[in-house]
Structure formats: C-alpha cells, structure tokens
Amino acid sequence: MTEFSYSTAGFIDRSLELALTAIAEAGFIRVEISSQEAHLSRPPAADDLASLRRHLDSLGLRVGTVHAPMRENVLGAPEEEWRRDKVAVLSAYLHSAAGLDAGGLIIHPVPNPIFVPDPERPELTGMITAATRRSLDDLVPVAQATGVRMLLENLPYHCAYPFLSMTELRALVDDYPEDAVSLIVDTGHAWTTGHDPAVEIRTAGTRLHGTHLQDVDAEDPQDNHWVPGEGGLDWPAIANALRDVDYDGLWTFEAIYGRQQESPEQVAIMTQRFSRIWP
Numbered sequence: 001m002t003e004f005s006y007s008t009a010g011f012i013d014r015s016l017e018l019a020l021t022a023i024a025e026a027g028f029i030r031v032e033i034s035s036q037e038a039h040l041s042r043p044p045a046a047d048d049l050a051s052l053r054r055h056l057d058s059l060g061l062r063v064g065t066v067h068a069p070m071r072e073n074v075l076g077a078p079e080e081e082w083r084r085d086k087v088a089v090l091s092a093y094l095h096s097a098a099g100l101d102a103g104g105l106i107i108h109p110v111p112n113p114i115f116v117p118d119p120e121r122p123e124l125t126g127m128i129t130a131a132t133r134r135s136l137d138d139l140v141p142v143a144q145a146t147g148v149r150m151l152l153e154n155l156p157y158h159c160a161y162p163f164l165s166m167t168e169l170r171a172l173v174d175d176y177p178e179d180a181v182s183l184i185v186d187t188g189h190a191w192t193t194g195h196d197p198a199v200e201i202r203t204a205g206t207r208l209h210g211t212h213l214q215d216v217d218a219e220d221p222q223d224n225h226w227v228p229g230e231g232g233l234d235w236p237a238i239a240n241a242l243r244d245v246d247y248d249g250l251w252t253f254e255a256i257y258g259r260q261q262e263s264p265e266q267v268a269i270m271t272q273r274f275s276r277i278w279p
C-alpha cells in the first residue's frame with residue numbers, strides 16, 4: 001500500500017504545533033518532523049514529548065520519520081571531537097524518534113564542504129570514510145535498542161567527498177544490519193548531482209526504506225524542493241522504480257516552494273492533489 005507523508009520542512013515559517021496542524025488540514029495523516037529551528041531543534045524533554053504526542057493524536061497524525069539536525073550534524077566529521085559530539089546528538093535524536101513512535105531517523109552522512117576547514121584537502125576522503133564507519137559502529141547499538149532505523153540520505157554537494165551517491169551508500173550500509181542502517185533517496189538531490197533518481201532507487205534496492213520526494217528543474221537543477229510535477233523530474237519513472245524494488249516505506253514529500261510564490265498551505269494542498277493522481 002502506498003502511504004504518503006509530508007515533511008514539516010514545508011512549514012518552517014511557524015512553530016512545530018502549527019506546522020502539524022497545517023499538514024493535517026491539507027489532508028495528510030503521516031508526517032516527517034524536521035529538526036530545523038522552530039521545529040525539533042532540540043531533542044524534546046519528557047513533558048514536551050508528551051504534549052507533542054497529545055497534539056499529534058488530536059490531529060489524527062502519526063509520525064513516520066524524524067529528520068535529524070543538519071549542518072554539522074553528520075556521521076563523517078573529519079575531526080574526532082566534532083565526530084564524538086555529533087554521535088551524542090544523533091543518539092539523543094534516536095531516543096526522541098522512538099518516543100514519537102517514528103520508524104526512522106534521517107541522517108546526513110557527510111558534511112557540506114562549507115563546514116569543513118580547508119575543505120579540498122585530498123586526505124579528507126579517507127578521514128570522512130573512516131569517521132562515517134566509526135560513527136555507525138557507535139550508533140548501530142543505539143538504533144537497535146531504540147527500534148529506530150537510521151536512514152542515510154544522498155546529498156546534493158558538488159565535491160569529492162565519499163557517500164554522496166547511492167552506489168557508495170549502498171556499499172556502506174551492506175556492512176551493517178538492515179534494521180539499524182538503511183537508505184533514503186532524495187529525488188531532487190539525485191538530479192542536482194547529475195544522477196537519475198530512478199537509477200538511484202534501483203541501486204539502493206532492498207535497502208531503501210525512506211523517500212524525500214521533491215521536484216527540481218530539468219536544466220540547471222538547484223535542489224529546488226518544488227511541488228512534484230512542477231519541475232522536470234520523470235515522476236512515472238520514479239514510481240516504477242519504487243515498485244520495482246518492492247519499496248514498502250513511506251512516500252514522503254519534502255516540498256517546500258511553489259513556483260509562483262504560493263503559500264506553504266497552498267504548496268501542501270498542491271502536493272496532496274499530486275498524490276491523488278500519482279503514482
């Protein structure tokens with residue numbers, strides 16, 4: 001069964017509570033919670049978690065996934081202090097995700113070069129590779145204890161860092177248990193870095209357990225996060241690829257912008273409309 005979900009990243013202009021209300025009003029019953037500022041920018045304390053759960057219940061919404069904080073919060077931090085710091089952050093978010101009954105925590109494997117000192121040093125490839133594996137070794141037991149699967153995302157960076165494409169990510173996660181570490185494909189990130197999202201889905205194969213469905217321009221894509229159907233991606237081909245790999249996770253929209261400066265409410269409604277004619 002195809003179950004759709006909508007990310008609160010589309011409503012980053014308001015509090016998490018109001019974002020959830022707007023998503024429910026647009027007709028979604030599953031949600032991905034972003035950890036950007038204004039949403040879960042800190043792992044919620046016990047009281048906050050309880051009131052968040054009550055709010056979700058009152059809206060008839062269920063959390064499918066939580067997106068871990070982004071920016072410097074990665075597995076492959078090339079400095080050991082940075083890495084250890086972020087393992088603690090990601091560990092706390094695995095616990096929060098479990099407290100929200102989420103099945104997955106989305107994690108960015110490697111840093112955006114803008115956060116890395118001297119970002120083109122050739123030795124960074126080896127450092128990031130080793131750090132990513134060390135962090136997974138640290139976090140796999142936490143994922144298994146909490147019952148929340150880490151989902152590693154393909155990222156839209158133009159650099160020589162490892163683990164940006166599904167080919168490398170699939171080889172990485174093959175060394176770890178599927179219930180603890182798997183993959184999420186972001187369709188717009190794929191096309192922005194010159195990869196066909198349908199091919200990336202097939203490469204992720206049985207280890208694909210999450211989606212970020214967003215459209216980008218066919219020419220000169222810039223990770224646009226348009227409503228699906230508003231950009232240049234081949235959505236029938238994406239749906240076919242998901243079916244071909246027997247994808248059984250959530251079909252999560254990460255739409256943020258309308259091409260005509262539509263409001264976040266309109267973007268969510270347009271996306272909900274798209275989900276009725278696709279796949």
Ligand SMILES: [Zn+2]
Nearest residue numbers: 153186212254
């Ligand atoms: Zn994404």
